[in-house]
Amino acid sequence: MDEAxxxxxxxxxxxxxVGSTLRVATPLILCALAGVLSERSGVVDxxxxxxxxMTAFVAASVGVLTGSTVLALGxxxxxxVALSMLHGYACVSHPGDQMVTGMALTLTAGGFTMVVALAAxxxxxxxxxxxxxxxxxxxxxxxxxxxxxxxLVGPTLGRFLSxxxxxxxxxxxxxxxxxxxxxxxxxxxxxxxxxxxxxENPAMVDAAGVSVRKLRYxxxxxxxxxxxxxxxxxxxxxxxxxxxxxTAGRGFMALAALIFGKWHPRGAVLAxxxxxxxxxxxxxxxxxxxxxxxxxxxxxxxxxxALPYVLTVVLLAGFIGHAVAPRALGTPYVKERH
Amino acid sequence: MSTxxxxxxxxxxxVVVLPAFSLALALGVAALVSMAVGFDPGQVLVLLVKGxxxxxxxxxxxxxxATTFVFTGLAVAVALHGGxxxxxxxxxxxxxxxxxxxxxxxWAAVLPPVLMLPAxxxxxxxxxxxxxxxxxxxxxxxxxxxxxxxxxxxxVASALLSYLLVNTLKAPGQMxxxxxxxxxxxxxxxxxxxxxxxxxAWPRTPLNASVLLAVAAVPLVHLLxxxxxxxxxxxxxGHAPAAAHYAGIRPAGVTVGxxxxxxxxxxxxxxxxxxxxxxxxxxxxxxxxxxxxxxVSLIGRNHPVGIVFAALLFGALYQGxxxxxxxxxxxxxxxxxxxQGLIVLFAGALTPAVAGWLRSGLRALRGRAAAPxxxxxxxx
Numbered sequence: 001m002d003e004a005x006x007x008x009x010x011x012x013x014x015x016x017x018v019g020s021t022l023r024v025a026t027p028l029i030l031c032a033l034a035g036v037l038s039e040r041s042g043v044v045d046x047x048x049x050x051x052x053x054m055t056a057f058v059a060a061s062v063g064v065l066t067g068s069t070v071l072a073l074g075x076x077x078x079x080x081v082a083l084s085m086l087h088g089y090a091c092v093s094h095p096g097d098q099m100v101t102g103m104a105l106t107l108t109a110g111g112f113t114m115v116v117a118l119a120a121x122x123x124x125x126x127x128x129x130x131x132x133x134x135x136x137x138x139x140x141x142x143x144x145x146x147x148x149x150x151x152l153v154g155p156t157l158g159r160f161l162s163x164x165x166x167x168x169x170x171x172x173x174x175x176x177x178x179x180x181x182x183x184x185x186x187x188x189x190x191x192x193x194x195x196x197x198x199x200e201n202p203a204m205v206d207a208a209g210v211s212v213r214k215l216r217y218x219x220x221x222x223x224x225x226x227x228x229x230x231x232x233x234x235x236x237x238x239x240x241x242x243x244x245x246x247t248a249g250r251g252f253m254a255l256a257a258l259i260f261g262k263w264h265p266r267g268a269v270l271a272x273x274x275x276x277x278x279x280x281x282x283x284x285x286x287x288x289x290x291x292x293x294x295x296x297x298x299x300x301x302x303x304x305x306a307l308p309y310v311l312t313v314v315l316l317a318g319f320i321g322h323a324v325a326p327r328a329l330g331t332p333y334v335k336e337r338h
Numbered sequence: 339m340s341t342x343x344x345x346x347x348x349x350x351x352x353v354v355v356l357p358a359f360s361l362a363l364a365l366g367v368a369a370l371v372s373m374a375v376g377f378d379p380g381q382v383l384v385l386l387v388k389g390x391x392x393x394x395x396x397x398x399x400x401x402x403x404a405t406t407f408v409f410t411g412l413a414v415a416v417a418l419h420g421g422x423x424x425x426x427x428x429x430x431x432x433x434x435x436x437x438x439x440x441x442x443x444x445w446a447a448v449l450p451p452v453l454m455l456p457a458x459x460x461x462x463x464x465x466x467x468x469x470x471x472x473x474x475x476x477x478x479x480x481x482x483x484x485x486x487x488x489x490x491x492x493x494v495a496s497a498l499l500s501y502l503l504v505n506t507l508k509a510p511g512q513m514x515x516x517x518x519x520x521x522x523x524x525x526x527x528x529x530x531x532x533x534x535x536x537x538x539a540w541p542r543t544p545l546n547a548s549v550l551l552a553v554a555a556v557p558l559v560h561l562l563x564x565x566x567x568x569x570x571x572x573x574x575x576g577h578a579p580a581a582a583h584y585a586g587i588r589p590a591g592v593t594v595g596x597x598x599x600x601x602x603x604x605x606x607x608x609x610x611x612x613x614x615x616x617x618x619x620x621x622x623x624x625x626x627x628x629x630x631x632x633x634v635s636l637i638g639r640n641h642p643v644g645i646v647f648a649a650l651l652f653g654a655l656y657q658g659x660x661x662x663x664x665x666x667x668x669x670x671x672x673x674x675x676x677x678q679g680l681i682v683l684f685a686g687a688l689t690p691a692v693a694g695w696l697r698s699g700l701r702a703l704r705g706r707a708a709a710p711x712x713x714x715x716x717x718x
Contacts, residue, residue, distance in 0.1 A: 044485075089688075090683075090688050090691065091687065093691070094688070094690040094691040096686075096688055096689065096690050097423070097686065099425070100632075100636070100682060100686040100687045101683070101687035103632060103682055104679055104680075104683035104686060105679075105683075106679070107629055107633075107679030107682055108679025108680055108682075108683060110676075110679065111673065111674070111676025111678065111679055114670065114675070115371060115372075115676055116371075118375075118670055119376060122668065249493060252490075252493070256489075256490060259486060297505075298505065300501060300505070302497040302500050302501035302504070303501065305497055306497035309490035309491075309494050310490070310494060312486075312490050313482070313487055313490045313491070313494075316476070316483070316486060317481075317487075330483075
């Protein structure tokens with residue numbers, strides 16, 4: 001009897017941990033996929049943080065004002081694509097610096113969302129909570145309940161699976177589906193082949209009669225859509241409302257995951273899950289004590305939080321494996337004039 | 339980097355008109371946004387200037403902010419001259435401040451005051467240099483891009499500071515993650531004290547002796563870049579690494595040195611904020627100044643004199659913005675943060691586009707001037 005209780009407790013702890021890992025990883029996955037598309041075409045995106053923040057704000061504002069999920073999502077996507085087009089105008093149409101452009105988007109979004117939120121809602125930079133009808137619904141919660149009701153394994157395995165895998169919003173399941181889709185697009189289609197070539201050797205793509213500029217704009221448009229989904233998830237599912245600077249570095253963490261995953265959709269998803277897991281553990285261990293065997297004292301939560309960044313630096317420096325960026329990444333392509 | 343002169347533009351346009359035009363565009367967009375949210379841009383401008391320069395206290399605050407921005411602006415500019423985009427001034431300033439704090443807590447009781455202040459400055463520069471040199475070395479010898487590494491280092495620096503403050507440096511019996519107040523010997527004298535000693539009455543503001551350090555740093559950095567062998571190597575590697583290599587310069591070593599110097603300048607922010615303003619170590623004291631440095635460097639066209647003006651502009655915006663939030667209900671300094679992003683956008687990212695607009699505008703003007711016959715135009 002005692003043992004069964006113990007197992008049930010473990011099922012609770014682990015199920016919650018896996019479940020929150022998936023939720024925390026979802027915006028990272030969407031954002032990292034956005035980065036895969038633009039970076040594979042040769043455009044560095046350190047503006048993901050800004051795109052996500054801006055689209056989160058747009059989704060929240062439109063959601064509050066219209067009460068419609070579709071309009072909220074649609075407006076966020078329009079905003080995300082618009083930012084990506086600005087990105088393209090600066091460093092695809094013109095040879096502007098890609099890093100500086102990304103930083104400009106992030107800095108501007110941080111100030112702009114605050115200014116407009118303060119003026120429009122007068123609640124210290126937040127939006128009012130989104131009405132229940134606008135927020136994303138949990139999916140498959142029924143399957144989870146059915147599993148928990150199973151005889152024998154219900155309270156343990158069923159409970160674990162239910163907490164870990166079911167009752168998430170469509171965003172969570174969608175992020176994984178989109179990861180497959182992005183992989184298929186990049187590695188199994190003619191568009192993807194050209195996209196990757198534009199990031200490796202744009203002159204060759206140009207010589208083959210394909211427009212590098214068009215490819216990079218297309219990649220950026222998809223990048224804007226995915227970043228908008230990440231931003232929308234923050235306000236439609238993860239939080240009840242828009243908060244000032246609520247992205248809190250997630251865009252940069254997604255960038256780290258993208259590099260950690262070696263610019264590959266599968267690698268990026270795995271890195272996002274790893275980083276999401278660290279985040280979930282760090283939140284859970286806040287204020288907990290280390291076991292006496294490890295010297296006791298508070299768990300160094302900050303160390304766990306810094307770990308994704310440290311790991312990325314170590315990987316990028318080639319100390320564990322090697323992450324090689326697309327060869328033409330960061331360089332504007334200037335067509336030869338005849 | 340987008341700092342070289344643009345073909346087809348006369349030098350005076352490149353040096354003066356281009357940044358002024360970019361700044362005007364950024365201000366224009368900010369004015370539109372402030373109109374859209376219900377403020378009168380004219381009134382905002384008047385109140386802003388009044389808040390920043392209308393009183394001696396206002397000027398004191400403006401110069402205090404400008405001091406920090408001179409350090410981060412120079413940091414970004416030095417790296418840009420070396421062909422590197424240092425996005426990590428934020429983290430380097432954080433570690434610089436941490437070192438200043440550690441030096442102040444450890445040595446205030448031991449060192450005589452004459453040595454204490456130089457020790458604080460050295461500690462700040464050393465901390466920043468360290469946090470800049472490591473990403474520089476990783477780029478030079480391991481091929482990891484300095485932008486990505488410095489972004490990561492910003493997060494690691496803030497986690498490190500937070501860990502140390504929460505776990506070891508927090509003053510006993512206190513809730514907030516702040517160190518104990520420093521011994522007065524480990525605090526930079528305020529300018530009101532220094533000027534008071536000279537018989538000049540000056541109100542008490544956060545403006546401290548660090549401003550003198552900033553004033554000294556500007557010509558020193560300029561001389562170093564333009565008049566020394568090391569500065570020549572730095573600029574040669576930034577401009578044409580392959581040519582520099584043929585000329586016998588080792589780009590790897592220069593890259594590390596550039597990032598160390600850049601980081602050291604950013605680290606001096608710690609002197610102004612920790613030893614000057616706060617007198618204790620606390621969280622988030624950099625508060626985005628590292629990113630403001632990017633805007634300062636871009637609008638100052640990477641030239642020390644330009645950076646001084648740009649730093650004063652941002653100092654005035656920060657101080658004026660703070661005053662404005664008292665005067666105009668609903669106004670916040672976030673308008674300044676937005677403007678800063680717009681400046682990076684127009685003066686940095688869109689510079690090639692803006693230069694193109696200017697070029698065609700200039701051509702159109704010249705065409706019209708040349709048509710009547712007397713094509714004087716401007717001598718360039």
